[in-house]
Amino acid sequence: MTATAEGQRATTTNGGAKPIFGERRGFWPQFGTYIFILGPFVAVIAAVPFAWGWGLGWVDIGLAAFFYTLTILGVTVGFHRYFTHGAFKAKRGMRIALAIAGSMALQGPILHWVADHRRHHAFSDREGDPHSPWLFGTSPIALMRGFWHAHMGWIFDRKLTNAERFAPDMLADKDMVRVHKQFGMWTAVTLVAPAVLGGLLTWSWWGAVTAFFWAGLVRVGFAHHVTWSTNSVCHMIGERPFKSRDKAANFWPLAILSMGEAWHNLHHADPTSARHGVLRGQIDISARLIWVFEKFGWVYQVRWPTPERLARVTAD
Template structure:
């Protein structure tokens, strides 16, 4: 496998092939954000990563005391399931890869639900992930753990980069190049531009529900801690683990041109995303956990959508296609 050279980052930004493929522009567009705006985004991003992570660290000792009730557990689990499946079913399998077709109302619902995960606006998320697949574990991949090489020190540095370091990179994936379909979609553009407001909703809704459910301010506080801060931190790190851990570890029963692997112990929390080897072998497949015992709740939701008549043309795995992609024993 070819590893990144030390100056790969600068070369990647001036890749002639990418420049030639990008649509010509006569003047700067809304995609070229000023440096001050980008710096502000990085500060805000840092706060959204740091504060929930600190809450996650404090969660265990607090749970041993008086700061966790069954109301909090229910609210946190429901919010995790809604926002998490909004990312896995909506942002990833639907918007990025087109694993099924859906009516406009469901598309908007999935975009809103995924935005509640606070992983960025839907169009930016999709553009980044499509670029990841275009250059997976090669120069140009936004978040490959093999970026710095294959030695142990290089991999440790690369795992940090793939997990969360890449989020602070000043480079922006051009949305007009990697998500032109969504840029032309008025409904999805509105959801994407409403991301700041949806962040507020995601953080305050658990507190509102917790306060009304318990009819107390303390119920609102504990619901905010567990249903907002801890839930966001856990979901973030599970999602980032797909970028880092699942491209460094795991079994590889299917042929792919990268180092994507299946990591079974992340399957439940990642809602089926950690069956990552099959996903990279067959990106448009609606089910990632295709073998016996591989839990994939995202695929079950798509199955339910299909049964309800909300989804059509679902790209379910076909035995012949799987057999062709499976590594020979």
């Protein structure tokens, strides 16, 4: 079995007869989706005038950088490379820690995230893909509509991906089901913790307010758009040195902020690879963290790229 075939098999486990969609998102979860997507988005827009003359200090910058790094790596290393694609195996404590860190990015509960992303790979850039920019055609208007849909429009669809079809292994994991149900609590933690730390470090209520804004709302909103750009931009423009069934491409300007996720072409050519940036000069911070975890013995059986794996997927 080729690496590509293996990756596709991993993303469609038990995918036979079960429907793509499961239950519909209820009113209050849907309301919460709007609040926690649009709220940080408004905060990002407001950030420029806020930063111009007041309201931003080094404590805010430090806390924002810390929580951004923690939570975005929770998504890239945890939700994506580990839980969705099985790029390595992890001990129980590491599994739970990665699930919590990813949940604190406020990109949705872990079972929904994994099911959505496995569905994305099963139907990438075809009918059934939850966030392809190519679903409406190739005209300028269709691509504008597709970009909006791929970037964030798809999130507001109340139809949930069927986790029984796309993530039965996650449903069978009691730890992951528990973290999934605790999403509201981790939402509160990721917003309140920066405010508490900001208040303590500056010993002021104003420090708590500015930390909540910058290291809470703005940080979450910024991380959202970095992640969503992988869905939208990296399926529209960029280089494609590897063979994949879709239009996934490398977009180097996003490489650092996305912790290596913007080397998206290799990922779709070989989904289970623990490293996405495999060519010269392609920095992949997520892969380096996995390497560190492996050295400490916290993760094992890491699926690192090999010359043989790369040769099978290199474009002619």
